[in-house]
Amino acid sequence: MPQPRTTVVRALATTISAALLLTACGAGSRTSSSTAAQVDCDFPAPSKATSVNVLAYNSSAIDPFTNTMVKSCSKNQVTVKHEPIDFAGQVQKTTATLAGDTGTYDVVETYGFIIPKYAGEQKLRPLDEYVAEFDQEYGLSDINKAMRQAMSYDGKLYGLPMQAQMxxxxxxxxxxxxxxxxxxxxxxxxxxxxxxxxxxxxxxxxxxxxxxxxxxxxxxxxxxxxxxxxxxxxxxxxxxxxxxxxxxxxxxxxxxxxxxxxxxxxxxxxxxxxxxxxxxxxxxxxxxxxxxxxxxxxxxxxxxxxxxxxxxxxxxxxxxxxxxLSVDGWSIPTNAAADPKMLFEMIASSVSADASKASVPAAYPARDGIVTPGSSPYAEAAQVSIGKAPxxxxxxxxxxxxxxxxxxxxxxxxxxxxxxxxxxxxxxxxxxxxxxxxx
Amino acid sequence: MRRREFLGLIAPSVLVMGGLLVLPLYRTVEWSLQRVNYGEAGTFVGLDNYSAALSDPRLGRAVLFTVGLTAVVVATLIVGGYLLAVMVNGLGRSKPFVLGFLLISYVVPNIVGATMFSWLFDANFGGVVNHLVSTLTGHEVLWFIDPWPNRLVIALDTIWFMLPFSMLVIIAGLQGVPAEVIEASRIDGASTFRTHWSVIIPSIRGVLGFVAIISIMDVLRTFDQLVPLSPQATQIGNESIMLYIYNVAFQDGGQQLGLGSAINVLLILLIVILLYPFIRGIAKEARQA
Missing domain, CATH: 3.40.190.10 (Periplasmic binding protein-like II)
Structure with a gap:
């Protein structure tokens, strides 16, 4: 007959093993990496280890960009973290993280519908100076002008477009x-x-x-x-x-x-x-x-x-x-703790030409010329639709x-x-x- | 016990209760008197939030639905839990296996269980129950948009989820009833029903009261299962008080935290009122013991 003490030790060991096994399963990125592309993400290494938290809902059209950022920019003492979340959850967490002087997230997924509200409240950082600085490196001029307009407010860009949905x-x-x-x-x-x-x-x-x-x-x-x-x-x-x-x-x-x-x-x-x-x-x-x-x-x-x-x-x-027509993009909260220039390089890399090509056919990337009528069975319909949206x-x-x-x-x-x-x-x-x- | 030992032993509990119970309660009452946005100091608005809450017909509908659901579910949990407990208690060596099997619905996360439960009634996902009912009655029942069929689905899911808890606690109570008391009643010629009604049930009244208290509190806070089971809850009057609070305070990035807090305070008062008879009964029993 086992001693009570032995039983307790066994139960404890089993519990700890199970916990370790479960946490091991969830280690690293919490999203599927099957849609991630490996692209250049060339920010200078920060002076100390840094975590970058990304808020983006999961869908087959958004995941390729998020996963590419997590995969390509987790280096140089920087860990990019993304937890799975649905759209309603993202909406709530965006409100909460943008509210105070400090927030939980360094990069948030935004869309044209909410840009005016948050930009008008100065909750998002204007991105124009970074676009000018990194235009050459990440080919940002190829991002569709109308989509940039959709992510702008009062003449300033507050979200770097990644893809559109119509x-x-x-x-x-x-x-x-x-x-x-x-x-x-x-x-x-x-x-x-x-x-x-x-x-x-x-x-x-x-x-x-x-x-x-x-x-x-x-x-x-x-x-x-x-x-x-x-x-x-x-x-x-x-x-x-x-x-x-x-x-x-x-x-x-x-x-x-x-x-x-x-x-x-x-x-x-x-x-x-x-x-x-x-x-x-x-x-x-x-x-x-x-x-x-x-x-x-x-x-x-x-x-x-x-x-x-x-x-x-x-x-x-x-x-x-x-x-x-809904344009999705990446924004940097005004209250983000990490270096905004480094964050911009991360979001720019996730919408780079290579990343955008890899996202087709699941997404309709914001870059001109990536989607052609032959890109997917619905590409032609999408191209007509985008031109005739209210x-x-x-x-x-x-x-x-x-x-x-x-x-x-x-x-x-x-x-x-x-x-x-x-x-x-x-x-x-x-x-x-x-x-x-x-x- | 020395004073220092006593303080050392109760300090962790006091800290946890203070941090997780008293502080949030204080903040809820404070916010209920303010207009509050995330990350900003609140502005005192007196009883405006209470006035807004009490003048919204949705609150009345939510209270009616929640209290009705609580009454039906709690009554079913006590009666069904008792019957199930008696049956399981009478089993021999198979009891642990049957108990383990019956507890599955209780350990499945509520939202997951409710989503799977909704599929039983959803033609899009096979809908076994929907198919059976349609075949037997010849009518297509709209489980998710007709108020009463939807209420039935919600009640069945809540009972399915909570019945194992009720059964488990009542089994513990049954095992505490002295065998000689039951034997004496049988020798006196009491029927099975009479033995349960006049001997066993009075013996475990405290346990049944405990089940009622916990169940009332749980069902009054019905929330997550309504997401898959009643996607149109607001329109068909099946919005629970907790779902109403969520919709008012948080949905789509809403920030009516003051109004949400005021409704929360009203909910706490409602819970206290509904639990009062049970708490009083248990306290009386404890004093007599």
């Missing part, structure tokens, strides 16, 4: 061919196509859109409004546009797709829409381009070879599509209005609130936010 429409070629259908170019055509697929009886709910009521639905409404040629706010008079007829029409058009979508569509985020396409329960999906590469993987779906790609339709005809609204109030009106948008799309009442509520919410900026 809506792309994925559809089942086999289903469309068997019914003699063409990819729709307007919402009216989308309804027509979806009706015919429904009538054919193969697919009950042919259209799949990410309309998650707690998140994606605000982007969907903004895309519909933008396609109708209207911004959230008239920036010259600083008055909200939710009292315009287009604000109501955007709701009507989104709701007109309801008969062709899963009744539970307002619980679907992008991964769930992907899942609908993977398992064949939908025939048309409109999502950000960063989700398209997953559709083409045979390991994800037996229909991987059957997916065709096209630009998203416009809501009511015209050149502006049902679309949102213009960005680079103002500090945009993200706040989007956030604060989201619940109302969800209630209107779900039919809980009449359209007229919903737009009136949104007008009121937006006017209250704008009043703060008029002071």
């Amino acid at each position: 809506y792309v429409m994925a559809y089942r070629k086999d289903v469309f061919e068997s019914l003699g259908l063409k990819p729709p170019t307007t919402f009216a055509e989308l309804r027509d196509v979806a009706g015919k697929i429904q009538q054919a009886g193969q697919i009950k709910y042919p259209v799949a859109l990410p309309l998650l009521a707690s998140s994606d639905i605000a982007t969907a409404y903004d895309s519909a409004l933008g396609s109708l040629g209207v911004d959230y706010v008239d920036a010259t008079t600083m008055t909200p546009n939710f009292d315009k007829p287009e604000a109501a029409k955007a709701f009507d058009e989104l709701r007109s797709l309801a008969p062709f979508m899963d009744p539970q569509v307002t619980t679907f985020d992008q991964p769930r829409v992907q899942q609908q396409m993977y398992n064949g329960s939908a025939a048309v999906a409109i999502m950000f381009s960063g989700r398209m590469n997953d559709l083409t993987q045979a390991s994800n779906s037996k229909f991987s070879q059957q997916f065709g790609f096209a630009p998203p339709p416009s809501v009511a005809g015209g050149d502006v599509l049902y679309n949102t 213009p960005a609204e680079p103002h500090p109030w945009t993200s706040r209005i989007s956030n604060d009106t989201r619940t109302v948008v969800a209630d209107v799309v779900l039919g809980n609130t009449p359209v007229a009442e919903g737009t009136a509520q949104m007008q009121q919410i937006a006017a209250k936010i704008l009043a703060e900026y008029k002071k």
Whole structure:
């Protein structure tokens, strides 16, 4: 019979061994390095050992840039650290790390939508002087001018663009061919196509859109409004546009797709829409381009070879599509502890020409000439889509209005609130936010 | 025990309780009276946050949903936990294996368990339960957007997750009931039901009270399982108080920490009110012992 003391020692040893084994599994980079490229990252060694913490959400389009930075810049006494996190987590941690005099992160992933807010509050460091200094070394002039503009505020660059995402429409070629259908170019055509697929009886709910009521639905409404040629706010008079007829029409058009979508569509985020396409329960999906590469993987779906790609339709005809162009990039917080010049070299290396080439086809890099129509099955559609996206609204109030009106948008799309009442509520919410900026 | 020894022994507990309980509680009450942004000193706003919280109909709906869920789940946990405990307690050599098996749902992280649980009802991911119900009833149940089916899913998941805890504590209680007392009741001709109702249950009243207290506190703080189980919680009235606090205070980088703190203080008061009868009963029992 074992002595109690021996048992305790054995239990202790087992626990310590298990703990060591688990920590060993997580040592080094916490993200998959399969998408990492090895590129030049030539910063001078700091005088003492330094840790650089990177905040960036995980997705197949962002990971190549993050992993390249971790792999290529962890040297010279510097350890670049990145913990896996989802987008919602990144949003919260960005708010928290930028708040005080000191922050947890030295490099944060940002996007055009939030740049005006944080740049206006001086929470991000302007990057223009570093771009001028390292332009030659990292070929920064090749970064698309419009994307640099999207990451700028008040004439200064606050985020070094890495990649862009825009809506792309994925559809089942086999289903469309068997019914003699063409990819729709307007919402009216989308309804027509979806009706015919429904009538054919193969697919009950042919259209799949990410309309998650707690998140994606605000982007969907903004895309519909933008396609109708209207911004959230008239920036010259600083008055909200939710009292315009287009604000109501955007709701009507989104709701007109309801008969062709899963009744539970307002619980679907992008991964769930992907899942609908993977398992064949939908025939048309409109999502950000960063989700398209997953559709083409045979390991994800037996229909991987059957997916065709096209630009998203416009809501009511015209050149502006049902679309949102989102430019992602790297920013350096004003309160970052590490040397900003060294941090800039790190972010510049992660968007270098080699790193950008390695990110294709998962991402749509910000450098001109990297993506060609032959780069991926959806590259051509993405290129058309990016040129026909509604213009960005680079103002500090945009993200706040989007956030604060989201619940109302969800209630209107779900039919809980009449359209007229919903737009009136949104007008009121937006006017209250704008009043703060008029002071 | 010498005074120095006494102080040395309780000091770590006092420090931990002070740091992790008293200080956050003090800060929560302080912030509930302020307008607070991350990294900035708060501005005193009196009772404005309480006024804003109490005038928001979402809070009322969240309280109603949370209290209703707590009542149903706690009652099921006590009854179901007792029945399961009696069955498992009656097992022979297989008891440790059955116990270990039943504890799996309790050791799986709540968010992971809830995500897997949601797949049972989700046609996109196979949805075994959804398929069975649709086949048997001929109706497509909208588990995630219809309020009552969604409430059922949330309640079932919470019960699935917490039942092992309830069962485990009640088994410990059952093992403390003297065998001769049960034997005496049988000799007196008591039926099985009568033995449980009039002999065993009164003997483990304190244990059942403990299960109720812990379960009430846990279910009132329902949060993470709602992320996969009720993605549209706000719109269908299935937002728990904790989810409401999160949505108000933090979602999408929101910074209404003052308002969130005020709702937190109201939640603490609600927990105290709901636990009062149980705490009083246990204290009374302790005094009598």
